[in-house]
Amino acid sequence: MTLRCQALFIGGRSGVGKTTVAFEVHARLSAARVRHCLIEGDNLDLAYPAPWEHGLAERNLAAMWANYRALGYRRMVYTNVASVFEGVLGELVAAMGEQPEVTAVLLTCTDAVAAERLAGREIGSALDEHIERGRVMAAKLDAEAPDRVHRVGTDGREVSDIAAEVVALTGWLC
Template identity: 65%
Template structure:
């Protein structure tokens, strides 16, 4: 379980509560090789997608991405409507991360992903501002983690 699983569960819980929202998996906005980061492709795609959702009346967005908490300013600027942001960093110890990656990664990529995961976790802990909520995921079930994140947003008390 990780950000994608938690995002999907947040979607399920908000849907069950009748809370209007949308879900965008940010990792898919610029997943290409060679990496197109220097072109701002993720932001451009988010601009287009959010514009479509906003046109249909959506005002709540669940956005999952590995490092988005480092770039909330750029991402919210891409949305173009000065959104209120509740930034959340899901955390796990190295053993938990390795166990989860081993379920997802197959073949020769596992060791590379485990190494990158550890480096990124330490980088995020060092560089992400304290205003970003940290939610531990070790030894917890996805529904409980999702409920904690929803509570941080305050959306469950609001209606569409």
């Protein structure tokens, strides 16, 4: 029996901890010997000028997923700010070329926590703009992410606890 493909999409504002949580999810799944891949969606169309209108992220995801599938992978962890919006999620699933079981998680945090985290990693003159864009995106994500998207708060929590909650939502360790 072939395992149906499964995908975990982790979205959320800048500074919420998507990448950090995804790496901890990866560590937990690896320790449990759960075959999976981790794709950082922000890198699939990182260029100037931004090629969003060409669907480059989806095309690159399709190519990467095809390569993983050819090697026998059936589970994917994917991170990107907007990956939990209904339309974006649909495009990403379509790029996979199949109908995976989908778990979508929106990581959340307060404006103050996001600003503190961003200040610890951002350098240069764009910090204030980055914080403001994140604040706007957090409101949009909260308002527009569908109800089927699991909300997981990150304020004041250890990364290991957040990742454990996210992994539990997938059911991949059962």
